[in-house]
Amino acid sequence: EDKVVQSPLSLVVHEGDTVTLNCSYEVTNFRSLLWYKQEKKAPTFLFMLTSSGIEKKSGRLSSILDKKELFSILNITATQTGDSAIYLCAVGSYDKVIFGPGTSLSVIP
Amino acid sequence: EPEVTQTPSHQVTQMGQEVILRCVPISNHLYFYWYRQILGQKVEFLVSFYNNEISEKSEIFDDQFSVERPDGSNFTLKIRSTKLEDSAMYFCASSEQGKVLRSPLHFGNGTRLTVT
Numbered sequence: 359e360d361k362v363v364q365s366p367l368s369l370v371v372h373e374g375d376t377v378t379l380n381c382s383y384e385v386t387n388f389r390s391l392l393w394y395k396q397e398k399k400a401p402t403f404l405f406m407l408t409s410s411g412i413e414k415k416s417g418r419l420s421s422i423l424d425k426k427e428l429f430s431i432l433n434i435t436a437t438q439t440g441d442s443a444i445y446l447c448a449v450g451s452y453d454k455v456i457f458g459p460g461t462s463l464s465v466i467p
Numbered sequence: 468e469p470e471v472t473q474t475p476s477h478q479v480t481q482m483g484q485e486v487i488l489r490c491v492p493i494s495n496h497l498y499f500y501w502y503r504q505i506l507g508q509k510v511e512f513l514v515s516f517y518n519n520e521i522s523e524k525s526e527i528f529d530d531q532f533s534v535e536r537p538d539g540s541n542f543t544l545k546i547r548s549t550k551l552e553d554s555a556m557y558f559c560a561s562s563e564q565g566k567v568l569r570s571p572l573h574f575g576n577g578t579r580l581t582v583t
Contacts (some may be wrong), residue, residue, distance in 0.1 A: 399576045454523045457512070458509065
């Protein structure tokens with residue numbers, strides 16, 4: 359059965375800290391790995407990764423995929439209170455995308 | 468920026484009633500999806516839809532559920548006879564290219580379904 363595992367499930371940090379969120383997967387017919395941020399409602403897209411070892415970066419966020427070890431990390435540097443959200447890892451396999459349980463990040467001032 | 472829109476934002480229904488959740492995907496997208504998220508739980512795949520037919524569906528998507536693209540813009544999810552456990556946030560999503568290799572899913576804001 360396909361599965362996506364995220365760790366930690368919950369994290370509390372202070373503003374300015376750097377965090378690393380982990381995602382591992384076991385999926386047949388892997389196509390891509392996606393990171394989303396979910397605040398109040400809809401997940402909003404952050405990154406899509408298809409190739410190993412190539413870092414994707416957007417401001418203070420970055421992510422990388424290791425297809426050999428079947429995992430990805432999402433890094434957030436210099437965290438701000440606005441980064442507080444649930445971060446979802448999802449893996450694309452043919453015609454569906456499977457989500458992990460998410461990491462709930464709380465950034466306190 | 469184009470977005471996926473869902474209506475209604477909140478629907479309350481009695482057990483056993485039929486509900487139809489509506490979505491307007493982004494106009495040039497070809498692949499459509501429904502997901503649900505029970506409060507406090509993870510986002511779960513229900514069904515994907517391409518070229519007017521279901522591409523893939525999960526075990527959750529049983530005979531109580533159906534999807535339709537009745538015209539060129541709407542994409543609907545029907546639950547025939549709602550159960551209490553159908554209470555959840557239902558997200559519609561669309562993507563430009565469906566094999567998830569080149570384009571991500573874009574989500575609507577969801578419809579919160581409450582079954583009483």
